[in-house]
Amino acid sequence: MAEVYADRSRVVVAVSGLIKEIRPWQWYKQSILLLGFVFSESLFDPVAVTNVSLGVVAFCAITGATYIGNDITDIEEDRNHPRKKHRPIASGQVSIPVAVTFAALLFVGGLVLSWYLGPLFLLIVLAYVAQNTLYSVFLKQVVIVDAMVIAIGFVLRAVAGVVAIDVYLSPWLVVCTFLGALLLAFGKRRHEMIVSDDPSSSRSILAEYTEEILDQFLVVVLAALLVSYSLYTVFGSGPWMMSTLPFAFFAAFRYHYLAYTRDLGGDPKFLFADRPFFINLVVWGVLVVGVLYEVPLYLLGAIA
Numbered sequence: 001m002a003e004v005y006a007d008r009s010r011v012v013v014a015v016s017g018l019i020k021e022i023r024p025w026q027w028y029k030q031s032i033l034l035l036g037f038v039f040s041e042s043l044f045d046p047v048a049v050t051n052v053s054l055g056v057v058a059f060c061a062i063t064g065a066t067y068i069g070n071d072i073t074d075i076e077e078d079r080n081h082p083r084k085k086h087r088p089i090a091s092g093q094v095s096i097p098v099a100v101t102f103a104a105l106l107f108v109g110g111l112v113l114s115w116y117l118g119p120l121f122l123l124i125v126l127a128y129v130a131q132n133t134l135y136s137v138f139l140k141q142v143v144i145v146d147a148m149v150i151a152i153g154f155v156l157r158a159v160a161g162v163v164a165i166d167v168y169l170s171p172w173l174v175v176c177t178f179l180g181a182l183l184l185a186f187g188k189r190r191h192e193m194i195v196s197d198d199p200s201s202s203r204s205i206l207a208e209y210t211e212e213i214l215d216q217f218l219v220v221v222l223a224a225l226l227v228s229y230s231l232y233t234v235f236g237s238g239p240w241m242m243s244t245l246p247f248a249f250f251a252a253f254r255y256h257y258l259a260y261t262r263d264l265g266g267d268p269k270f271l272f273a274d275r276p277f278f279i280n281l282v283v284w285g286v287l288v289v290g291v292l293y294e295v296p297l298y299l300l301g302a303i304a
Helices: 002-021 024-039 046-073 076-081 096-117 119-137 145-165 171-193 204-208 213-234 239-261 269-274 273-291 295-303
Strands: none
Touching: 002 046, 002 096, 024 046, 024 119, 024 145, 024 171, 024 213, 024 269, 024 273, 046 096, 046 119, 046 145, 119 145, 145 171, 171 204, 171 213, 171 239, 213 239, 239 269, 239 273, 269 273
């Protein structure tokens, strides 16, 4: 009986570790697939809702498999990291054979869903997998390119969301997504450099960066992002979209402020715990939906 309980306990521990490995708290990143869904005015299209939902699930499965693959590849570096050493694979909670099997199941499931959404969606998913593989094997060791590859991963998500519902791909979506993701990537590098006594021991590429150069990168990318979004509101949408500019600027400045004063650049999910940032994000989202779906014109017509 004791052996049965011991076996069950090991299974529970392993399952718990596998759930942690696929990082469900990181699934918010798949919300990038919703950008094209919202900005293409497909919010109330039931077919689009179904397809983009399946696309999100497919990317959750694929990214889960990718996380496991990255953790297996980075197992030695993670063991030297003050926080990552507690990850299930690095700590020994999940064995490598079990992790590989689970990753394979997730990967196949993600590919099946991607195939269902169409060959172009599947191609983007395969490009995302190739990009992550190249990053894990080689590109994460190339200064600046490491951050740019991460940003490209978010662009692929945004493009996949557009392809899933078969609508026009706006160049503004690509540019703003890339710059926003690049801002977060450089912010994460800066955070990792600050929190570790020996940054290069936990992530070798950090030896190629300095705090000063990352500060400059952040300012340049932040400025480019705000200019790009401003141009989108002027040329890429109707005049009402300019009403969202103050909230976009506040979000960017608030992120910069929090990254420097509260050291929240390491993981963007902590931004949602900041009340001013979260409230501003909600107001921006409501305004965007209102403008795109012509709520102001509807209200003016009702008043008239």
